[in-house]
Amino acid sequence: MSIFPSEVINVTNLIDSTVITPSELPLVKEYAWDFENNDFLLVDGKNAIVTGKEAIKVWVWKALQTKKYRYRAYTSKYGHELDSLINQGFSTGALKAELERYLKESLLVNVYITGVKTIDITIDGSKTDVSFTVTTVYGEVSVSV
Template structure:
């Protein structure tokens, strides 16, 4: 008698059906993130250990801050990755309509790379001397809102 050469996989049809019904707004959990002090340019330590961020909203806030400060291929660790925001080219230039539109597009594109970001609701760019002040409001896929400010 010939046996079936295909193995029996329990609940196979249910597994296949679940593939098509997964919610695209549910992102994979974020990994471990250690708190970084951007004012002093160093990781935060407590009792000789790195302080870990346990709140997803804070993890995304730190990620946004970091990507907005990272110029493409400036640091070896980010070479050949999609982790960058090329607004450094604008520093020192007088803010006009063309540069403002280019900066807004670059910032929006960079922020939208994060899988937890749903929408860049608004942001404002103002020039202070040779630097820029960027204020932003971002909606996350879980409904949380992030408001932040960064000087570049």
Template sequence: MPNLFPIEIVNPLPEITGTGAGQVRFGRSWRFDFDSGDFVLTPAGQVAECGNEEAWLEWCRKALMTARYRYLVYSRNYGQEFEDLISRHLNRAGNESEIKRITTECLKVDPRTSGVDNFTFTWEEDTCQFTCEVTSVLGGSGTMNGMVVIG
């Protein structure tokens, strides 16, 4: 009779070793319009797809918009922790440093991301808008935008 309580732990995700572009899979995704909050449709009414680096950029945008630990559907490594900055009462330089750290940690979880650089910050009272450049292991790049309310 088979054991009802197996001891063996099965990892459903394959392990990715190394950081070379040949070892990391880029897949496809549904194209999403973040401004309207809806999927992009083709003229035939089908949901439009995007592939490779465009799908990776869609993942980056979504990860930066999602609060970490809030949704059970995501792993504990997915998303950002910008809300924690409110309780730290840091000055602008400290907040900018933490925004860089949190954004980099959020995006570098994905093995397709090789770098997060070139941050710029714009402050309006207690709101900080930032942009950064993300680079994939294939050499492609894109610009990410974000906003953090500090006060």
């Protein structure tokens, strides 16, 4: 298993309008992530592996921590462009709408993710908190960033 995301490799199926059923997808796997310490989760000195909803949560977190087009190790579909919203002078309503659009664009490239909903955006000065629910082929995952 590689440390690089591989779940976006089936995106061409979405472009070709091919319907993918959950039974056709391999079980998603990711290295476990310690969100509090911002590092891989180790068990007996080795990387732990998570699957299903927990793996999607790790993938979402990593995608939202990675700037799109910045690292050659990732495809051009992986990551986010949220930084482009900084200092644009948008009204609060426009900023929230753009944040929601960018968030969905960043996450819906993953074939295991079928939707993003219940997006709650709080803007306090220069700080923005976002929480949302990701609908996956395994069920729903709540995320806060």
